[in-house]
Amino acid sequence: MKFGCHISIREGYLGAAKQAAALNASAFQYFPKNPRSLSIKEFNKEDSALCKRFCTENAIESVTHTPYPTSLTPRDENKRNKIIESLLNDLEITDACGSIGAVVHFGKLISNDDRLASYQLMIEMLNEVLSQWKGNCKILLENNAGIPGSIGTTLEELAQVRNLCDQSEKIGFCLDTCHAFASGLWDGENWNDVLGRGIELGFFDHLEVIHFNNSKYEPGSGKDRHANIFGHGYISEKQFDQLIKSPQLANIPFILETPKEEVPHNEEIQQLHEKWGR
Ligand SMILES: [Zn+2]
Numbered sequence: 001m002k003f004g005c006h007i008s009i010r011e012g013y014l015g016a017a018k019q020a021a022a023l024n025a026s027a028f029q030y031f032p033k034n035p036r037s038l039s040i041k042e043f044n045k046e047d048s049a050l051c052k053r054f055c056t057e058n059a060i061e062s063v064t065h066t067p068y069p070t071s072l073t074p075r076d077e078n079k080r081n082k083i084i085e086s087l088l089n090d091l092e093i094t095d096a097c098g099s100i101g102a103v104v105h106f107g108k109l110i111s112n113d114d115r116l117a118s119y120q121l122m123i124e125m126l127n128e129v130l131s132q133w134k135g136n137c138k139i140l141l142e143n144n145a146g147i148p149g150s151i152g153t154t155l156e157e158l159a160q161v162r163n164l165c166d167q168s169e170k171i172g173f174c175l176d177t178c179h180a181f182a183s184g185l186w187d188g189e190n191w192n193d194v195l196g197r198g199i200e201l202g203f204f205d206h207l208e209v210i211h212f213n214n215s216k217y218e219p220g221s222g223k224d225r226h227a228n229i230f231g232h233g234y235i236s237e238k239q240f241d242q243l244i245k246s247p248q249l250a251n252i253p254f255i256l257e258t259p260k261e262e263v264p265h266n267e268e269i270q271q272l273h274e275k276w277g278r
Contacts, residue, residue: 001026001244001250001273001276001277001278002061002251002252002253002254003025003026003253003254003255003256003269003272004023004025004026004027004028004029004060004062004253004254004269005020005025005029005256005257005260005268005269006028006030006065006255006256007020007023007029008030008031009031013030013043013044013047013050013051013093013097014047014050014051016028016030016051017051017054017055017060017097018054020060021054021060022266023266023269024266024269024270024273025060025265025269026059026060026253027060027062027063027209027254028060028255029062029063029064029065029103029209029255030062030064031064031065031066031067032066032089032093032097032102033089034067035065035068036068036069037067037069038067038069038070038082038086040086040089041089041093043092043093043096048096051097051098052096052097052098053098055098056098061253062097062100063099063100063102063103063140063174063208063253063255064090064093064094064099064102065102065103066086066090066102066103066104067086067090069083070086070087070090070104070105071083071105071107072104072106072121072125073107073108073109073110073118073121073122074121074125084125084128084129087102087139088129088132088133090102091133091135091137091139092135094137095135095136095137099137100140100172100208100209100253101137101138101139101140101209102137102138102139102140103140103142103174103211104140104141105141105142105152106122106141106142106144106157107119107121107122107125107151107152108144108150108151109151115151118151119151119157119160119161122161123165126139126161126165126171127165127166127167130165130166130170130171131166131167133170138171138172138208139170139171139172140171140172140173140174140208140209141158141161141162141172141173141174142175142179142211143155143158143173143174143175143176143183143185144179144183145176145178145179145182145183145222145223145224146182146222146224147183147220147221147222150183150222153179153184153185154183154185155185155194155197155198155203156197156201158173158203159201159202162206171206172206172208173203173206173208174207174208174209174210174211175207175209176210176213177212177213177214177215177235177243178211178213178214178215178224178225178226178227178233178235178257179211179224181234182219182220182222182223182224184219184220186219186243188234188235188236191242195246195248198248204248207248207252208252209253209255210253210254212229212254212255212256212257212258213226213227213229213233214226214227214228214229214232214233214234214235215233215234215235216232217234226257226259227258227259228263228268229258229268229272230268230275232258237275241275244276245276254272256268256272
């Protein structure tokens with residue numbers, strides 16, 4: 001099992017990888033650049049190459065998370081172009097560091113009367129980015145939190161958007177357990193249904209990473225508030241146990257995005273290794 005957490009790049013990309021190793025993590029996530037901006041980063045190629053080598057040598061897997069303003073359903077042309085440029089820059093950094101892919105949130109509803117418009121715009125955005133992307137790493141679509149009825153909360157939507165893209169082989173998935181719980185996709189008791197549906201849709205064939213988070217609110221609350229895994233949220237240890245033991249998830253990295261102020265990451269990763277490591 002690969003367990004890890006989100007790590008800052010304050011000490012650079014190699015620094016982040018070394019910090020992961022120091023936390024006894026076998027996987028990590030990082031922002032490729034400033035998480036609050038879409039500006040292009042002229043990154044240090046030596047640092048990224050050293051990060052890649054260190055991760056290969058130490059069997060550490062990683063993903064990046066695109067900056068917060070990255071949206072696959074931007075409101076205007078100007079924003080759209082900025083996001084496409086920024087995403088290509090993120091992919092370049094992700095690839096140079098040897099990471100699996102760059103996580104992007106599923107888009108938002110842009111019109112209440114025309115739900116299809118949002119999916120269409122997402123597909124156009126993905127097609128435009130991927131037609132220019134020649135590297136190895138993928139775009140990883142993440143399921144949204146949000147009340148049932150908002151978009152990007154179901155496995156069907158993730159699988160369909162991927163299927164409808166020109167270069168679907170460059171798209172994988174990220175499943176966030178808190179978002180799944182908040183949206184009501186997984187209410188803690190229906191994992192077998194989620195699993196069965198995901199297998200039917202081919203979702204698990206393209207799942208590359210799990211964001212492993214507990215939820216501060218009850219299932220279907222629509223609230224995206226992450227909690228620590230053990231004893232801090234509404235998802236019980238038994239419910240996580242059922243999910244994590246699914247053979248479909250055996251080789252997928254589990255990455256914590258939990259509050260480290262409440263439980264330090266090294267402790268929480270240790271708890272994961274003790275409970276589910278093998
Ligand atoms: Zn997440």
